[in-house]
Amino acid sequence: MALDEQLELHGRISPRALHNIYNVRGKVNMHPHVKEHIAFAYFSGKIAEQGQVDKSLFNEMLLEYKANGFTGLESILITEMKKDGLSLAQVIEAGRDQVVNLLYLRAYQALDFALVQGAISESTMIYGLLICKKTR
Structure with a gap:
């Protein structure tokens, strides 16, 4: 599969398939940009599904960010801070x-x-x- 096709993959699959790919991303040979797109779509979907960033999701995002430093995750965190989707208690606890x-x-x-x-x-x-x- 060409890189441009891989970069669009996250938008063409079901949320369940996205979840499954996200869970095996470390075991599959993917371009780093594709992994970032997958992570961005995964976390954006989780936030939309939950309607908030709970402690578990926030910790999962921080672990992913520490491991890979994806700019897309910075974008999600900035957006959530602007919307007050992250509480001060969550940030301090981190x-x-x-x-x-x-x-x-x-x-x-x-x-x-x-x-x-x-x-x-x-x-x-x-x-x-x-x-x-x-x-x-």
Whole structure:
């Protein structure tokens, strides 16, 4: 199967099939981008199904993020923080390292918003991200 077909796979299969593929993703030879698409679709579907990010799902997402660093998971976490889909208690319970990472993601979101609104330049955003990263 060509890479472009693999990248579209998550949108062409049933939620059950997606769940099954997600569970064997480490045992199947897939391009890393395909694994990221699968993880993004899996977690997006779980949140839609549950209507919230409960402790178990949040921990599962954090484990996946620690293992692979998928940008798509950052996107989901940022979205859930913006919607208050993650409670302060969940974030604090995740531990210091995870709190720092999530605060960094929130700082990124704020800087990105400022850039889109024309309030800062791209170089200022990059500088801000470097400062945030240094303090991590």
